[in-house]
Amino acid sequence: MGEVKRVSIDTPIEELLSILDEDAGLVIEDVLNSENLDLIKNDLEPFLNVTKNGQDAFTGYETKRVGALLARSKTCQDLALHPLINEMAGNFLGPHCEDYQLHFSSAIQIGSGESSQILHRDRGVWGGYIPRKIETQFSTVWAITDFTKDNGATQVVPGSHKWDKNRQPLPEEVSYAEMKSGSVFIYTGSVLHGGGTNNTDQQRLGVFLHYAPNWLRQQENQYLSYPPEIAKEFSPELRSLIGYSKGGYVLGFYTDPTDMEGKLESVSPEKIFGDSQDKYSTLATPENLVQGSSKK
Ligand SMILES: O=C(O)CCC(=O)C(=O)O
Numbered sequence: 001m002g003e004v005k006r007v008s009i010d011t012p013i014e015e016l017l018s019i020l021d022e023d024a025g026l027v028i029e030d031v032l033n034s035e036n037l038d039l040i041k042n043d044l045e046p047f048l049n050v051t052k053n054g055q056d057a058f059t060g061y062e063t064k065r066v067g068a069l070l071a072r073s074k075t076c077q078d079l080a081l082h083p084l085i086n087e088m089a090g091n092f093l094g095p096h097c098e099d100y101q102l103h104f105s106s107a108i109q110i111g112s113g114e115s116s117q118i119l120h121r122d123r124g125v126w127g128g129y130i131p132r133k134i135e136t137q138f139s140t141v142w143a144i145t146d147f148t149k150d151n152g153a154t155q156v157v158p159g160s161h162k163w164d165k166n167r168q169p170l171p172e173e174v175s176y177a178e179m180k181s182g183s184v185f186i187y188t189g190s191v192l193h194g195g196g197t198n199n200t201d202q203q204r205l206g207v208f209l210h211y212a213p214n215w216l217r218q219q220e221n222q223y224l225s226y227p228p229e230i231a232k233e234f235s236p237e238l239r240s241l242i243g244y245s246k247g248g249y250v251l252g253f254y255t256d257p258t259d260m261e262g263k264l265e266s267v268s269p270e271k272i273f274g275d276s277q278d279k280y281s282t283l284a285t286p287e288n289l290v291q292g293s294s295k296k
């Protein structure tokens with residue numbers, strides 16, 4: 001265990017997933033180039049400039065958080081759809097769902113003088129009701145600036161996803177997601193982690209994009225952050241990822257309340273945009289639905 005592992009982008013996916021199973025956190029180095037990073041910085045700067053710091057010790061008195069990143073930055077759309085990340089998310093969350101969705105987008109900027117965030121497991125957002133054998137979250141943190149132990153790199157306790165919930169780490173068990181800008185830190189909803197202390201006069205900026213099973217409530221309300229008039233500019237793939245799609249035969253349908261022609265009655269959200277793909281449109285047999293109501 002110990003240090004968070006750092007690997008290159010050409011590492012075989014089996015190895016990436018096996019590190020994730022073992023440690024519940026890893027860094028993939030050098031994924032974005034400086035052009036990508038400049039675009040993201042420029043896109044986010046106006047929003048970060050006007051955003052206030054957090055209001056409590058968890059969100060951080062010297063930390064800014066900016067959401068709705070897919071609407072605010074085209075490059076962040078590309079990050080959300082990154083093929084390797086999505087392949088990993090699908091593999092990691094696959095045993096617990098038919099499909100996954102985007103759960104959260106946030107640019108987290110830790111400012112000078114910020115103290116450490118309490119170590120926590122992100123699965124706490126669902127109130128602790130979900131049994132721990134179900135993995136609820138696949139998280140990415142894209143380093144827009146360098147992440148160093150001094151400037152607030154995310155603290156992580158590799159392997160703590162397997163611990164009893166009350167076990168606290170020894171100081172030497174806490175590692176840091178130190179990485180160069182352009183790298184991505186991946187962690188799960190079950191591992192202890194938290195923002196780090198910033199002892200420098202620079203800001204640490206990360207783009208957080210989290211994925212979750214499509215049957216869970218999303219942390220960031222995607223339909224309000226990206227209402228249809230904004231989502232219509234997105235690709236069908238991106239719309240489906242944020243939840244404008246069904247999650248099962250009858251899960252997540254909608255009805256247009258103004259429809260007097262019976263066209264948009266109990267249909268898949270793709271229909272708002274004229275898209276027709278609904279992979280759950282047909283039911284093989286009613287018995288399948290009944291059988292599938294419990295996995296064991
Ligand atoms: O900013 C970070 O490095 C981590 C933030 C975090 O874990 C959280 O807010 O849940």
Ligand SMILES: [Fe+2]
Pocket residue numbers: 120121122193194
């Ligand atoms: Fe967290």
